[in-house]
Amino acid sequence: MQEAAQVLEEAQSDLSPQQLIGALVKKGELTDPGSPRGRLLNAAARLFEQKGFSRTTVRDLAAEVGILSGSIFHHFSSKEQILCEVMKEVTIFASARMRSAMESAGSPQERLRACIQSELEAIHEQAVPGFSILVMEWRSLSEASQKEVLLQRDEYEQIWLDAINTAQCPGGDAAVVRRLLVGALSHTYSWFKPREKGLTIPELSDRVFQIFAP
Template identity: 30%
Template sequence: MTTTSTDSGRPKARTGGEGGSRRRGKGSPALASERREHLVRLAAELFAEKGFQATTVRNIADEAGILSGSLYHHFDSKESIVDEILSDFFRDIMAAYRAVIDEGRDSRATVAGLVRIAFGTLEPHRAAITVMQNDWNYLKGMDRFAYLTKSEDEVEKMWVDAIRAGQEDGIFRADIDAKLTYRMIRDTIWVAVRWFRPGGRLDAQGLGEHYLKVMFDGINTH
C-alpha cells in the first residue's frame, strides 16, 4: 500500500487504488493484511503520542485517511488494536528473555543479557511500553487484558530468579531484595522511552551498555 507523510512525519494512507492495490486486487488477503498492519502502526504512534484513553477511533481513521466505519472492517474497537500491540510486545520480549536464560551463562552475564534485551525494545515497541506506563491500571481492569498481569508476573519471575541465582553464587550482594531490584531496573529502563529517540547521541545498544556500567560498576572511581 502506498503512503504519504503527514505534517507530523507519521505515514498516512493514500486513498485510491493504485500500484500494489491493482496488482494484488482490492479484496485480496495480502492487501487486507497490509492495511491492517498499517493501521496498527498508525494507531501505535497515536497511542504513544496522545495516550490510549485520549485517542479515539476517529483519530486513528483520520490519520489513516479513511472513514471511521472503514476501520471497523479490520478491528472491532481501539481495544482490539492495543491488544495486538501489547500481546506482540510480550510475546517478543518473553521469547528473547527465555533465549538469554536458556544459554545457561553465569548470573551476571544473564542479567546483562536481560538488560540489553529490555533496552532493545525501546524503539520497536515504543508504543507498547508507553501504553503500559500510562494506561496499565485502566487496561488491566478489563477481562480481555487479564494476560497483562500474568505476563508481567512471568517476566518478573525470570528476572528475580536470575538475580537470586547470582546471590546464591556470591556474584550479587546478599543484602539486596531481588524483587525490588528487578522493579527498579525495569522502571528505570522503561522510563527511558519518554526521552530516548533513535538517531540520538546513544542508540539503544549504547544506552544499554552505559546502563550496565553504572549498574555493575557504579559511578565511583574506586
C-alpha cells in the same frame, strides 16, 4: 574488524527481528503485520506510544493506515480492545526476543545484563514498537483486560526474576528489585535519546547493571 564483529553478532542472535516475527506469526501467536488487522495494531502501537492512549483518537488511527474511522470496528470491537491486543502482542514479542537474548549469555551476571539491554532495546529502538505502553498506559485498561495481559506478562517477568535471583543482586527480594528496575528502565523513554551522540544503549545498560548488580 568491523566485519568480524558483525558476523559474530549475527552468529550469536540466531534470528533477525523480521525472522523472529515471521516465526511467531506462523505459530499463530502474533498477527501478520501485513494484514489489515496487523497494520492497525502496528499503527496503534506507534500512536499510543507517541501521544498516549486517550489523546489518540480512532480517527487518528484510521488516518494512519488510510481508512475511515468507522472501518476500524470491522476489526476490533472497541478502542480499548485495540490497546489490550497491542499490549498482548508486544509482550509476546518482547518475551521471545529476550529469551533468545538470554540463550547467548553465559554467566548469571551476563544473563542479567542481557535482560537489561534487551528491555532498553525494546523501549528505545524500533525493536519492539509500543513496549513503553505496557507501563505508561496500564491504567487505561479495564480490569478484565489487565488480567488478559498479565497472563502473557507472567512468562516475561519470570525470566527477569530468575535472572535477578541468580545474579545475587542487593536490595532484598527479587520482586522488589524487578519493580524498581521496571520503573528505572521504562522512565528512560522520557529522557534517553539514543540518536544523540552521547550515551549508547549498551553503555546505559552497563551503568544500570553496575548499579543493580555490583
